[in-house]
Amino acid sequence: MSSKVQTQQRILDAAQSLFAESGFNDTSLRQITTKAEVNLASVNYHFGSKKELIQAVLQRYLQVLMPRLDQEFDRLLASQKPNDLTQILSVFVKPLLDLNQLQRRGTRTFLQLLGRGYTDVQGHLRWFINHHYGRTLDKFVLLVQQSCPHLPQSEVFWRLHFSLGSIVFTMASSDALAEIAQADFNEAVDIEGVIRRLIPYLGAAIAAPVYSQDLKTVA
Amino acid sequence: MSSKVQTQQRILDAAQSLFAESGFNDTSLRQITTKAEVNLASVNYHFGSKKELIQAVLQRYLQVLMPRLDQEFDRLLASQKPNDLTQILSVFVKPLLDLNQLQRRGTRTFLQLLGRGYTDVQGHLRWFINHHYGRTLDKFVLLVQQSCPHLPQSEVFWRLHFSLGSIVFTMASSDALAEIAQADFNEAVDIEGVIRRLIPYLGAAIAAPVYSQDLKTVA
DNA sequence: GTACATTTCAAACAGGTGTTTAAAAGTATG
């Protein structure tokens, strides 16, 4: 009995770090099972397929993170007046950083995985997250819309995807970026530093005024 | 003689559309040569390897785009007073849209390829672009720094990478996003629309004030 | 302690990958 969960755990642990480092496509089951020191076939035995393993790896974080975010969103939605955008974005910080208690380097790993999830794979992870946590995400969108009454819904849609791009891309390549920052600016940056840098950036971006289109008609 | 360039052209054309659609890793040489109606071996014969084919596909656009951007950057740098950030970002618009004269759907394809280039592959395309066009990119960074004297260099570095993330991610998934926008908001969005939406967003983001750091003492 | 169920294991499977080979076809040049 305990050997079963041990094997599953070993696979998940090995998989998550390899996935975070090299992406889903570029990590083979053989690499995972070698690192986990389990038999190749055990991935399919315990998880069914590689696709389901990927989902299981992300699920381990999402099932902790998302209920906490959902709770925070409810709290903000309960207040009468619209919330400040920076405030809304800041509610992500603590739940994200608390993932470090779930796993060593949990925050970093999860965000890297999320990045990989949106860039590597075409559809199935996007669908998976939306299917399981769409309700929570909708609350977030609503909050942002309330805080930006000057923006049409479609503009909020685009800007949130622009923002998702920043996050996901930054996290997928956070190792490389941190290295450059270290070399060029002698600046030690951890994942918390990146998150905190993102908040004012995204806050200003999402709330930016929409410029009228007619003054920039180019030839 | 002309059959040689014809074959190379056919390969490049087929490769670019498949790469843009499915990414580099998920497009095989057999798919490319089938679509191009050439022999499988001709890719290696004419380009050496898949890696070099990828670079050749991007190079076809970069060698047109980058000199034009370089020129625009020089023009802005020549002016005495610092330039407005929105102005700086706007110089991308025309050179990018002119790629449509190079190829049908050129702008869209190029930006998708760029997105794939930064998300799919780990290193070699990043290196390739920096190696060939680093001087031009440096001019852009300088312009941004001049327009944002309140920002430390390292902050500009991070924010430009956040911005790169928005662009690259949006472009890599632009088809999916445009579909959603169409369905949810009955909004037809072409690539030019996306570019124009990005400018005020990125302008506000990059120039955003830096919030005081002292509240971020880590545990 | 036997019977049953779960888990592990080595091996093979079927299919895909980028690349190389050596002969064939085509094309210029003397």
Added chain:
DNA sequence: CATACTTTTAAACACCTGTTTGAAATGTAC
């Protein structure tokens, strides 16, 4: 025309991928 060079072709190469198989080992319950 014959020579030399370039390009195309079909086939094979060596390797890697996720998945399946059936037997062996282990664990669990009566």
